Amino acid sequence: xxxxxxxxxxxxxxxxxxxxxxxxxxxxxxxxxxxxxxxxxxxxxxxxxxxxxxxxxxxxxxxxxxxxxxxxxxxxxxxxxxxxxxxxxxxxxxxxxxxxxxxxxxxxxxxxxxxxxxxxxxxxxxxxxxxxxxxxxxxxxxxxxxxxxxxxxxxxxxxxxxxxxxxxxxxxxxxxxxxxxxxxxxxxxxxxxxxxxxxxxxxxxxxxxxxxxxxxxxxxxxxxxxxxxxxxxxxxxxxxxx
Amino acid sequence: xxxxxxxxxxxxxxxxxxxxxxxxxxxxxxxxxxxxxxxxxxxxxxxxxxxxxxxxxxxxxxxxxxxxxxxxxxxxxxxxxxxxxxxxxxxxxxxxxxxxxxxxxxxxxxxxxxxxxxxxxxxxxxxxxxxxxxxxxxxxxxxxxxxxxxxxxxxxxxxxxxxxxxxxxxxxxxxxxxxxxxxxxxxxxxxxxxxxxxxxxxxxxxxxxxxxxxxxxxxxxxxxxxxxxxxxxxxxxxxxxxxxxxxxxxxxxxxxxxxxxxxxxxxxxxxxxxxxxxxxxxxxxxxxxxxxxxxxxxxxxxxxxxxxxxxxxxxxxxxxxxxxxxxxxxxxxxxxxxxxxxxxxxxxxxxxxxxxxxxxxxxxxxxxxxxxxxxxxxxxxxxxxxxxxxxxxxxxxxxxxxxxxxxxxxxxxxxxxxxxxxxxxxxxxxxxxxxxxxxxxxxxxxxxxxxxxxxxxxxxxxxxxxxxxxxxxxxxxxxxxxxxxxxxxxxxxxxxxxxxxxxxxxxxxxxxxxxxxxxxxxxxxxxxxxxxxxxxxxxxxxxxxxxxxxxxxxxxxxxxxxxxxx
Numbered sequence: 001x002x003x004x005x006x007x008x009x010x011x012x013x014x015x016x017x018x019x020x021x022x023x024x025x026x027x028x029x030x031x032x033x034x035x036x037x038x039x040x041x042x043x044x045x046x047x048x049x050x051x052x053x054x055x056x057x058x059x060x061x062x063x064x065x066x067x068x069x070x071x072x073x074x075x076x077x078x079x080x081x082x083x084x085x086x087x088x089x090x091x092x093x094x095x096x097x098x099x100x101x102x103x104x105x106x107x108x109x110x111x112x113x114x115x116x117x118x119x120x121x122x123x124x125x126x127x128x129x130x131x132x133x134x135x136x137x138x139x140x141x142x143x144x145x146x147x148x149x150x151x152x153x154x155x156x157x158x159x160x161x162x163x164x165x166x167x168x169x170x171x172x173x174x175x176x177x178x179x180x181x182x183x184x185x186x187x188x189x190x191x192x193x194x195x196x197x198x199x200x201x202x203x204x205x206x207x208x209x210x211x212x213x214x215x216x217x218x219x220x221x222x223x224x225x226x227x228x229x230x231x232x233x234x235x236x237x238x239x240x241x242x
Numbered sequence: 243x244x245x246x247x248x249x250x251x252x253x254x255x256x257x258x259x260x261x262x263x264x265x266x267x268x269x270x271x272x273x274x275x276x277x278x279x280x281x282x283x284x285x286x287x288x289x290x291x292x293x294x295x296x297x298x299x300x301x302x303x304x305x306x307x308x309x310x311x312x313x314x315x316x317x318x319x320x321x322x323x324x325x326x327x328x329x330x331x332x333x334x335x336x337x338x339x340x341x342x343x344x345x346x347x348x349x350x351x352x353x354x355x356x357x358x359x360x361x362x363x364x365x366x367x368x369x370x371x372x373x374x375x376x377x378x379x380x381x382x383x384x385x386x387x388x389x390x391x392x393x394x395x396x397x398x399x400x401x402x403x404x405x406x407x408x409x410x411x412x413x414x415x416x417x418x419x420x421x422x423x424x425x426x427x428x429x430x431x432x433x434x435x436x437x438x439x440x441x442x443x444x445x446x447x448x449x450x451x452x453x454x455x456x457x458x459x460x461x462x463x464x465x466x467x468x469x470x471x472x473x474x475x476x477x478x479x480x481x482x483x484x485x486x487x488x489x490x491x492x493x494x495x496x497x498x499x500x501x502x503x504x505x506x507x508x509x510x511x512x513x514x515x516x517x518x519x520x521x522x523x524x525x526x527x528x529x530x531x532x533x534x535x536x537x538x539x540x541x542x543x544x545x546x547x548x549x550x551x552x553x554x555x556x557x558x559x560x561x562x563x564x565x566x567x568x569x570x571x572x573x574x575x576x577x578x579x580x581x582x583x584x585x586x587x588x589x590x591x592x593x594x595x596x597x598x599x600x601x602x603x604x605x606x607x608x609x610x611x612x613x614x615x616x617x618x619x620x621x622x623x624x625x626x627x628x629x630x631x632x633x634x635x636x637x638x639x640x641x642x643x644x645x646x647x648x649x650x651x652x653x654x655x656x657x658x659x660x661x662x663x664x665x666x667x668x669x670x671x672x673x674x675x676x677x678x679x680x681x682x683x684x685x686x687x688x689x690x691x692x693x694x695x696x697x698x699x700x701x702x703x704x705x706x707x708x709x710x711x712x713x714x715x716x717x718x719x720x721x722x723x724x725x726x727x728x729x730x731x732x733x734x735x736x737x738x739x740x741x742x743x744x745x746x747x748x749x750x751x752x753x754x755x756x757x758x759x760x761x762x763x764x765x766x767x768x769x770x771x772x773x774x775x776x777x778x779x780x781x782x783x784x785x786x787x788x789x790x791x792x793x794x795x796x797x798x799x800x801x802x803x804x805x806x807x808x
Contacts, residue, residue: 048649049653050807050808051808073655074655078649084646086575086647086650088575088578093571098567100564100566100570101567101568101654102564103563103564
């Protein structure tokens with residue numbers, strides 16, 4: 001479902017992402033790990049079409065995001081780390097707006113809006129302006145809006161910020177459930193314990209270069225001192241720095 | 243170092259970085275804006291200079307003592323302008339200070355640092371002054387220079403004008419901040435809109451008064467001097483800061499330095515007293531007001547989206563998505579942003595005054611072809627200037643206002659062409675409603691001849707396309723995604739360029755029409771067939787220019803958006 005071929009992004013002389021090649025299948029939960037400034041968000045922005053790659057290409061559901069953006073975007077749902085939303089819309093209005101952008105039918109809009117508002121516990125505040133929402137509520141609204149059009153690929157950038165433990169567990173289980181239904185999840189995170197728990201496959205990036213990719217067990221096998229994913233992550237990224 | 247100085251230093255560094263970033267901007271863009279801004283300044287100077295000279299000559303025609311009479315009228319006019327600016331600055335500071343003191347993202351950061359509320363207020367206060375008063379410095383300087391030149395004032399007048407400027411802008415800024423501090427403390431958030439609305443009405447009434455003072459039709463009456471003097475007597479109240487400023491500057495022009503110094507010290511001492519008072523009030527009531535606003539119960543007694551705005555989606559059902567979703571979103575965001583509609587209220591207040599006064603001008607007094615032509619051409623100029631104001635202030639920031647939420651649109655399965663097209667048509671449909679309506683109404687009230695009337699309708703209709711395309715195109719070419727305040731977005735380089743190009747566009751189309759209609763007024767009986775040919779050429783010119791004004795910026799803006807990274 002997600003394929004990148006030598007995906008590269010340069011900002012002037014600085015190479016943020018270098019020749020990244022990945023292949024993630026349908027229904028797979030892929031966790032993208034890396035220290036700050038490693039190139040995770042840049043990769044995500046190239047996958048979603050928010051950044052133009054300097055070289056290479058990203059193919060989502062068979063569509064090149066640069067050449068067939070409309071077709072590719074129809075398949076994607078995205079949850080950013082900082083949910084900047086339209087402050088002067090209510091939660092329900094925001095959902096209806098997003099549904100309109102995805103050309104959903106009136107009945108789909110009505111059904112899905114209420115279903116997802118309720119699912120994410122926002123039905124009680126759906127007629128309040130988003131400017132009155134807490135960070136966690138905004139994050140939940142981003143989740144609700146992301147799944148509104150039944151995307152087959154979900155790209156999530158550090159989704160746990162602002163969520164309480166109960167909601168973290170809910171979101172974790174929800175994303176797992178979605179992968180069982182065939183949705184591909186590409187998640188960037190620093191919360192290694194969660195990545196270890198949910199990922200079918202992980203990728204570790206440092207300084208824009210993909211160091212390792214495979215299942216947690218496969219990555220553990222290449223570490224000198226196998227332990228938790230956190231131990232492996234620190235060892236691999238430090239080794240690369242050295 | 244004091245906390246205020248620390249904040250100032252940081253602000254100064256930010257300003258330096260901002261100026262340094264101009265080096266990275268397109269040289270062509272910087273050159274074009276500099277040239278146009280200089281042109282605008284010179285045009286303003288020329289306009290004021292001609293106006294003041296006309297007043298002097300007018301005094302001469304009255305007979306008794308030409309120099310003295312002109313001087314008196316000019317001094318009164320200066321007083322009227324200063325008073326109008328004074329009240330406009332108060333209102334502008336109320337709006338700016340609410341955003342700067344309570345809504346800015348910096349506030350949250352500063353309030354968790356050990357900065358005293360007094361220091362916090364002082365730091366934000368100067369920011370309010372800068373944002374609310376820079377335009378006065380830009381457009382006030384040609385006025386002062388024109389006044390000095392036409393009244394042949396000595397050098398001391400210019401020195402005094404520069405010296406009086408700072409305390410003069412401090413007084414309304416302090417009053418504006420005091421009003422905001424008290425409103426935020428005393429009234430619940432929901433009523434803030436009502437308060438801003440009332441303030442807008444108050445400013446509208448003030449304009450009504452000032453417009454009455456400046457009613458040009460009265461100047462043709464016999465008792466003109468008495469009318470002007472009577473109407474402007476309140477501007478000469480020694481209790482008004484605007485009077486202290488104008489009186490002081492005029493005293494400097496007359497080389498009466500004693501009075502100039504007295505008025506300056508009077509203004510300065512009041513300015514300092516008001517700054518102190520505002521800082522003390524802020525020290526006592528800012529935080530309770532801020533906490534009150536921040537800690538309000540967010541549950542709304544009446545859920546939003548259930549009234550007319552809630553039905554908007556139904557009204558626009560004929561429009562396909564995603565355009566409908568974007569239009570509904572834009573209208574809701576506009577309506578719920580007090581900084582947008584409060585300016586809209588002021589704008590329409592001024593427009594109402596214009597319409598209310600057309601009746602006098604359209605009376606049977608102006609019967610000659612030449613006068614009726616002039617009135618019709620000036621009316622086209624007014625209608626298109628109204629349109630340029632609407633597009634510059636409300637349409638240009640549309641793309642920028644997507645701001646950091648652009649990721650939502652960037653990810654949505656539609657093309658940027660659809661987005662730009664939606665903004666363009668939304669602008670054309672809304673502004674046409676007001677401006678074509680205004681052209682019809684004013685044309686009827688002015689009783690202008692049919693050919694003038696239809697030409698004005700056609701010009702204004704085409705201008706809606708031209709100016710909407712220009713504003714949307716340049717708004718897309720020079721977006722500012724870091725700013726949420728539309729007033730700040732339009733005051734940037736792109737907004738300035740848009741306004742200047744809009745004025746140029748208007749100058750060309752109104753100039754062409756004035757030429758052809760005046761020519762007709764003079765030559766209609768000798769060359770009737772040539773007129774129709776010339777009219778055809780003017781119509782083609784208006785059409786071509788409007789299409790170019792719309793399509794070229796839209797094309798360039800769209801190309802920029804496609805290449806943009808978020």
